[in-house]
Amino acid sequence: MKTAFIDKVVNAIETHEIKAYYQPQYDANSGRLVSAEALVRWEKPNGEIISPDKFIPRLEKTDDINLLDWFMAEEACRTIHELGSKAVPIAVNFSRWHVKERDFYRKLETLLNTYDVKPEYFEVEITESALAIEDFSVIEQWAYMIADIGVNIAIDDFGEGFTSLQFVKDMPVSFLKIDKAFLKDNCQDDRGRGTLETVFYFANRLNLRTIAEGVETLEQLKFLQCMDCDRVQGYLFSKPVRKEDFIVMTMMDAAPTVEDDDYIKKQGSFTSQNLFLKAIKEEYDIIIFGNLYKNSYYVMYMSDNIFFKAPTAGVIDDITDAAIALSSKEQARKYDKFLSRRALIEAYIKGERRVEVELDEKVNGMIQKLHTVIHLMEHPYKDDVLMVGVSRLIENKEA
Numbered sequence: 001m002k003t004a005f006i007d008k009v010v011n012a013i014e015t016h017e018i019k020a021y022y023q024p025q026y027d028a029n030s031g032r033l034v035s036a037e038a039l040v041r042w043e044k045p046n047g048e049i050i051s052p053d054k055f056i057p058r059l060e061k062t063d064d065i066n067l068l069d070w071f072m073a074e075e076a077c078r079t080i081h082e083l084g085s086k087a088v089p090i091a092v093n094f095s096r097w098h099v100k101e102r103d104f105y106r107k108l109e110t111l112l113n114t115y116d117v118k119p120e121y122f123e124v125e126i127t128e129s130a131l132a133i134e135d136f137s138v139i140e141q142w143a144y145m146i147a148d149i150g151v152n153i154a155i156d157d158f159g160e161g162f163t164s165l166q167f168v169k170d171m172p173v174s175f176l177k178i179d180k181a182f183l184k185d186n187c188q189d190d191r192g193r194g195t196l197e198t199v200f201y202f203a204n205r206l207n208l209r210t211i212a213e214g215v216e217t218l219e220q221l222k223f224l225q226c227m228d229c230d231r232v233q234g235y236l237f238s239k240p241v242r243k244e245d246f247i248v249m250t251m252m253d254a255a256p257t258v259e260d261d262d263y264i265k266k267q268g269s270f271t272s273q274n275l276f277l278k279a280i281k282e283e284y285d286i287i288i289f290g291n292l293y294k295n296s297y298y299v300m301y302m303s304d305n306i307f308f309k310a311p312t313a314g315v316i317d318d319i320t321d322a323a324i325a326l327s328s329k330e331q332a333r334k335y336d337k338f339l340s341r342r343a344l345i346e347a348y349i350k351g352e353r354r355v356e357v358e359l360d361e362k363v364n365g366m367i368q369k370l371h372t373v374i375h376l377m378e379h380p381y382k383d384d385v386l387m388v389g390v391s392r393l394i395e396n397k398e399a
């Protein structure tokens with residue numbers, strides 16, 4: 001009688017033919033080894049090494065795969081434990097079947113406790129395509145349970161599938177692993193670069209950390225550094241290696257290095273823009289953009305110091321009305337004279353490019369005095385007038 005494939009796998013685990021290899025991940029800027037991914041390998045007695053593509057898809061047809069994944073998870077915990085104070089977080093691949101596994105998080109918690117592994121040293125990798133086929137509420141609950149025990153979740157092969165952005169936004173995910181297909185053409189193709197820029201912009205805006213996998217060339221690395229990518233993984237640095245080699249690599253790299261990674265020197269446009277924005281936010285409580293002809297605005301930033309809250313985007317005239325409602329008669333006149341859309345358009349037509357004004361607003365029994373500067377400018381390619389406004393709170397007193 002033919003043995004079921006899973007029996008062969010169990011046997012191979014028992015005879016140590018199935019092994020966890022580790023591929024190091026590096027901080028994209030400092031180049032230090034900061035984490036790793038566990039990848040399964042089947043070492044046949046004749047020395048042949050079978051890659052996962054040859055047997056994982058077969059196991060993934062049913063929940064047989066769970067057994068292998070838990071074996072890998074245990075191996076990763078053992079390795080983290082053995083590394084002791086030199087440990088780095090290790091990510092383990094989990095197939096979609098685990099989403100349905102009852103008490104997944106409890107099993108994981110028990111495993112971490114058994115090997116005395118802190119939850120932040122273990123990362124759960126699940127592919128984007130795996131998540132797309134399950135019911136959203138089931139996945140969400142599963143993910144929150146994992147996040148609640150302090151384990152980070154990474155979405156693997158991000159961009160390969162068709163996950164809606166909404167999906168990622170609502171999930172307690174820490175990392176996006178950008179699919180290696182994005183790096184093809186060596187990041188030289190303009191459209192490819194544009195797509196990648198958008199993915200990184202999206203990740204940065206949602207405060208998700210990013211890992212690029214399949215990094216093979218220096219050009220790719222340089223480009224990823226410009227994108228403020230957090231971690232890189234690929235043949236340029238190291239192939240997946242056996243545990244013994246990984247332990248040596250980690251021990252060597254974990255030696256303290258001088259803080260010579262100059263953030264400024266290596267900055268790309270993202271880094272500089274983010275730094276600049278940080279500095280501007282220190283100065284101002286509100287940053288707002290508007291299209292005066294289209295009567296639309298977008299609030300890029302509003303600090304918690306400001307009581308008056310406007311929706312992130314909307315109609316300029318609506319915020320004018322709301323602000324005037326909070327002002328005394330005299331202040332309302334001033335607002336209308338300087339900051340209403342009509343007043344700003346008139347100022348622009350007269351040739352003014354900068355409007356500066358101080359106004360009081362009364363909210364929750366407090367009077368807040370705001371100093372506002374508005375820059376008026378022509379739309380780069382349409383017949384519209386745009387504004388960029390910044391406001392600073394200069395006084396906050398009881399009414």
Ligand code: C2E
Pocket residue numbers: 023038039040051052053056065068069072093094095156157180213214215216233234235236240
């Ligand atoms: P993955 O999780 O996306 O893993 C990354 C794959 O990219 C690995 O292939 C890795 O060896 C390969 N890779 C790394 N750097 C480079 C590079 O610079 N260039 C290129 N071309 N490839 C690179 P690998 O080890 O063959 O694994 C293939 C897939 O098998 C994995 O993709 C993962 O989906 C699955 N897999 C591996 N181990 C496990 C496991 O323990 N459990 C489960 N469920 N799936 C696993």
Ligand code: MG
Pocket residue numbers: 037093125156
């Ligand atoms: Mg993976």
Ligand code: MG
Pocket residue numbers: 156157177179213
């Ligand atoms: Mg991947």
